[in-house]
Amino acid sequence: MWALRAHYTAVVTRSYIRVLVTWVVVLAALYAFQVLFS
Amino acid sequence: MHPVDWAIIAIYLVWMIWDGLRLTKRSHELEGYFLGGRSLPWWAVGLSVMATQLSAVTMIGTTGQGYADGMRFLQFYYALPIAMIVLSLTLVPFFHNAKVYTAYEYLERRFDVKTRALTSLLFLMSRSLALGVVISAPAVVLSVVMGISVTSTVLLTAVPTIAYTMFGGVQAVAWTDVKQMVLIVAGLAAAVVVLVLGLPNDVSTVEALRLAGSTGRLQTFDFTWDLTNRYTFWSGTIAALFLFCSYFGTDQSQVQRYLTTSSVDEARGSLLMSAYWKIPLQALVLLVGVLMFVYFVFAPSPMLFNQVHEREMREGPAAADYSALEQRFEAATASRAAAARVASRAESVGDTHSLTVASAEFKKREAEVRAIRGEALALVRKATGDAAYNDVNYVFPTFITQHMPTGIVGLLIAAIFAAAMSTIAGELSALSTATVIDFYRRFVRQEASDAHFLRVSRIATVFWGLLASIVAVWAVELGSLIEVVNQFGSYFYGSILGVFILAVGFPRATANGAFVGLIAGMTAVGFAATYTNVEFLWHNVTGAVAVVVVGLLVSAFDRRSK
Numbered sequence: 001m002w003a004l005r006a007h008y009t010a011v012v013t014r015s016y017i018r019v020l021v022t023w024v025v026v027l028a029a030l031y032a033f034q035v036l037f038s
Numbered sequence: 039m040h041p042v043d044w045a046i047i048a049i050y051l052v053w054m055i056w057d058g059l060r061l062t063k064r065s066h067e068l069e070g071y072f073l074g075g076r077s078l079p080w081w082a083v084g085l086s087v088m089a090t091q092l093s094a095v096t097m098i099g100t101t102g103q104g105y106a107d108g109m110r111f112l113q114f115y116y117a118l119p120i121a122m123i124v125l126s127l128t129l130v131p132f133f134h135n136a137k138v139y140t141a142y143e144y145l146e147r148r149f150d151v152k153t154r155a156l157t158s159l160l161f162l163m164s165r166s167l168a169l170g171v172v173i174s175a176p177a178v179v180l181s182v183v184m185g186i187s188v189t190s191t192v193l194l195t196a197v198p199t200i201a202y203t204m205f206g207g208v209q210a211v212a213w214t215d216v217k218q219m220v221l222i223v224a225g226l227a228a229a230v231v232v233l234v235l236g237l238p239n240d241v242s243t244v245e246a247l248r249l250a251g252s253t254g255r256l257q258t259f260d261f262t263w264d265l266t267n268r269y270t271f272w273s274g275t276i277a278a279l280f281l282f283c284s285y286f287g288t289d290q291s292q293v294q295r296y297l298t299t300s301s302v303d304e305a306r307g308s309l310l311m312s313a314y315w316k317i318p319l320q321a322l323v324l325l326v327g328v329l330m331f332v333y334f335v336f337a338p339s340p341m342l343f344n345q346v347h348e349r350e351m352r353e354g355p356a357a358a359d360y361s362a363l364e365q366r367f368e369a370a371t372a373s374r375a376a377a378a379r380v381a382s383r384a385e386s387v388g389d390t391h392s393l394t395v396a397s398a399e400f401k402k403r404e405a406e407v408r409a410i411r412g413e414a415l416a417l418v419r420k421a422t423g424d425a426a427y428n429d430v431n432y433v434f435p436t437f438i439t440q441h442m443p444t445g446i447v448g449l450l451i452a453a454i455f456a457a458a459m460s461t462i463a464g465e466l467s468a469l470s471t472a473t474v475i476d477f478y479r480r481f482v483r484q485e486a487s488d489a490h491f492l493r494v495s496r497i498a499t500v501f502w503g504l505l506a507s508i509v510a511v512w513a514v515e516l517g518s519l520i521e522v523v524n525q526f527g528s529y530f531y532g533s534i535l536g537v538f539i540l541a542v543g544f545p546r547a548t549a550n551g552a553f554v555g556l557i558a559g560m561t562a563v564g565f566a567a568t569y570t571n572v573e574f575l576w577h578n579v580t581g582a583v584a585v586v587v588v589g590l591l592v593s594a595f596d597r598r599s600k
Contacts, residue, residue, distance in 0.1 A: 012306075016123050019313045023119040026317055030112070030258045037251030 039184065039439060039447060046448025047455065050221075051198055054214055054459060058202020061210040068488045071207035071495060072139050072471050074298040078212055083304070084311030086215035087286075087295050088319070090464035091312070092222060094176035094457040096323060102430030104327015105334075108255030113274035114575075115320050119313035120275075121282035126306040128542055129287040134302045139475040141293040141538075148541040150549035151480070156556060157537060158476035160530045161290055162469060166502055169465045170509025175431065176458045177510060180451070182346050183435040192510045195455060199462045200503035203470075204496045208298055211463040218456035225453030226322055228446050229438075233329040236441065238336050238379075245382040246332040252381075252397045253404050255328050258321075268573045280578035281528065284535035286312075291468035330437050335378050337441065341367045341414050343432035347422070356417050363417070367410045374403035462506070470498040529567060532578035533559030536585025540593075544586075548593040555589025 069075055103111050138144050142161070146154035177191040184191065202210045237246050250256055260270045267273070286292045286309065296305040341364055342348040351360040381396035419427045438450045474495045483490075536559050540547040562584035563577045572580075 012303075015306075015310065016126070019119050019123060019310055022314055023317075027116065030317075030321070034251075034256055034258050037247045037256045038254075 039451075040444040042444050043448030043451065046445065047452050050448075050452035050455065051194065054218075054456075055198045055201055057217065058198075058206050058210040058214045058463075061202075061206045061213050066488070066492065068491050070209065071492055072294070072467075072475070074207070074209040074212060076298060077300055078209070078298040080299055080304040080307035081311065082212055082216050083295050083299050083308035085219045086212040086460075086464070087292060087308060088312055088315065089215035089219040089222070089457075089460035090291060090295070091316070091461075092219070092319070092323075092457055093172050093461035094454050095172060096320075097222070097454050097457045098176060098179050098431045098434050100320070100323045101327040101330065101434035102432070104255075104324035105330045105433045106327075106430045108250070108253070108328060109258045109321065109324045110260060110269045112258050112317065112321055112324055113260065113269050113271055114278055115317050116271065116274040117276070117279035118282050118316050121279055121286060122309045122313035124279075124283055125287045126309055129538060130296060130305050130309065131302050132542055133293060133297060134299075134305055138297070139294075140290050140472050141288050142290070142472065142476050145537065145541060145552075146480075149537075149547075149552045153537060153549060153553050153556065154476060155480075156553070157288075157534050158290075158472050160534060161472055164530055165289075165291065165465055165469055166505055167509060169462060169469070169502070169506040170513050172458065172461050172465070173506055173510035174513035176454055179431050179435050180454065182344060182432065183439045184451070189511060192507050195458050196462065196503055196507045196510070199459045200466065200500060203463045203466045203503075204499040207495075208294060208467050208471075211467045212295065212298060214463065215460045218460040221449075221456045222453045222460075223319070223322075225450045225456075226326055228449060229326050229434075229442075230322070230329065232442055232446060233326065233333050236333050236337070240379070240386075241336065241382045242386070245385050246329070248385060249335065249378055249381065249400065250328045250332050252401055253331075255331060265576055266571045266573060268575065273573060273575045277573075277575035277579050280532055280535060280582050281575060284531040284538075284578060284582070288534050288538050289468075289531075290472050291464045294468050294471055295464070326434070330433060333437070333441070335371075336375055339371055340436065341411060342418065342429055343436045344429045345432075345436070347418050347429070351414075351417060351421065354421060356421060360414070360417060363410060363414050367407065367414070370403060370406045370410055374400065374407055377403050462503075466499050466503055466506075469502040470495050473498040473502070528574050529563050529577060530560065530581070532563060532581025532583075533585050534581075535578070536582040536589065539582060539586055540589045544590065544593075546593060546597070547589055548596045550596045551589040551591075551593030552585075554592045555585040555587075558588035559585035 067075070100111065133141060133144060136144050136147065138147075140158065142154045142158040145157060173192055173195055174188075177188050177195060180191045181188045202214060234243055234246075237243070247256065260267070261272075262270055263272055264270060265273075296308050299305045299308060340348065342351070351357065354360075377396055377400040381393060381400050384390075384392035384396050415427060415429065418429075419425055435451075435454070438447055442450060474491055478494055478498075479486075479491060533556055537552050537556050540552050540555060559581040563581045566572055566577055566580050567574070
């Protein structure tokens with residue numbers, strides 16, 4: 001039960017980390033876009 | 039408009055009614071009608087949430103904003119992914135496990151009935167007024183470009199939406215949203231393709247973007263710390279975080295959508311879809327506006343985009359002044375186009391010195407064009423008596439009807455209708471749910487059959503739909519006051535979020551503390567809005583903080599006195 005719960009928490013945490021990484025990448029791309037075309 | 043375009047719009051409207059009405063599965067049960075039997079897939083709910091958020095005001099207002107002001111507005115959405123993670127960790131599991139119909143129902147379980155009733159009432163008041171504006175803004179613009187009355191465009195938008203929402207409930211709303219979302223994205227993609235293909239042959243897309251960038255229109259980061267500036271990186275990441283947590287976490291139109299999923303994980307999945315796609319989608323909308331700016335650098339640009347006002351100015355008492363302005367405008371736009379071509383040529387051959395000189399000239403000419411347009415708008419303001427008049431909402435519809443190929447015009451006007459309808463349907467369904475669950479079933483009749491509650495829900499849907507349509511027609515007369523009505527909801531969002539923070543985050547918060555805190559939060563926001571120049575996004579922070587602080591203080595006294 002404990003192992004199952006730990007596995008579930010890890011899966012959910014990974015999905016949040018993916019969102020955060022995508023967020024940083026998108027903002028960095030937008031900043032690069034701004035610098036490139038200004 | 040060409041008959042083919044009219045036919046496409048007619049087919050779209052008929053398809054939506056037919057599709058919405060056939061999606062009435064399980065809508066004879068209360069849980070099926072309000073929550074889709076808690077069985078909708080996460081991806082459909084995710085698209086539905088995004089469709090509700092992307093209103094027709096976004097399609098016409100935001101593209102116009104991109105044209106006039108560039109992509110600065112994008113900063114408003116930077117906190118959205120973080121808000122989605124916060125909500126997935128906090129409110130979503132609470133609501134889902136509580137098996138509630140409305141977000142406010144949870145507040146009675148945690149606090150008391152008066153806190154629930156007040157928050158639900160605030161939702162009903164602010165949403166019903168805002169819904170009127172959601173119908174009105176595109177109706178006014180569409181009436182000008184389609185050449186029909188505002189009442190007709192209000193009815194064309196509202197009647198089909200009321201019909202399928204009334205019969206199909208949230209299930210019809212969600213599934214039609216999915217199709218409408220596909221249509222909206224297809225329409226925006228078609229606009230980008232037409233705009234890029236419409237550039238002169240000797241101007242590449244990169245050169246066009248460089249021209250837009252030289253005027254500051256591709257600026258997506260503004261790090262200045264200024265509470266009176268609406269769109270900065272800080273207002274977008276700090277103040278907007280509170281707004282999005284409140285909107286997606288406590289607004290019934292959003293909460294109801296993720297309650298239709300079968301599990302907490304599915305609900306999280308639907309929210310995280312917005313976390314991934316909202317910023318790119320909004321960037322696409324604004325990019326359409328920026329590309330329209332470049333398009334009109336090379337193509338003949340109207341001085342005023344609202345044809346009705348343009349005609350009035352030509353024929354009115356200020357016709358001579360207007361004509362003189364128009365001649366200056368034509369000369370300035372011609373000089374601007376010439377400078378743009380020189381800059382573009384210099385860039386393509388890699389001549390850095392000429393590029394710098396030509397870019398400076400282009401910026402100068404652009405400022406000149408902008409100033410003349412400003413004078414023309416001031417003339418209209420004087421003639422109409424509307425001090426805040428602006429025509430940015432007419433830029434995209436004018437471009438669609440005058441520069442798009444036949445067929446695409448119909449597709450894009452249908453996409454604007456789709457954006458309006460998806461928002462209206464979501465709000466109507468939420469208004470009806472809150473009316474029936476938080477008021478009728480709570481205070482009027484607690485025990486009755488599902489059939490009875492469904493009848494009342496359908497009546498509530500029609501009532502809110504008609505009220506919003508009346509507000510929409512009335513809002514046309516409001517002119518710039520529309521902005522005030524539109525921001526009405528944002529005066530409550532922070533305070534409502536504060537109550538939910540107390541409910542979920544502070545076990546020692548009492549019912550009296552939450553209620554007094556809510557009143558204190560709204561008072562603080564009212565004070566800040568009246569006596570300071572702080573931009574409205576920051577009111578969300580003020581409201582939430584005031585509710586939590588006052589709520590905890592009152593709770594401490596409350597517990598001691600007991």
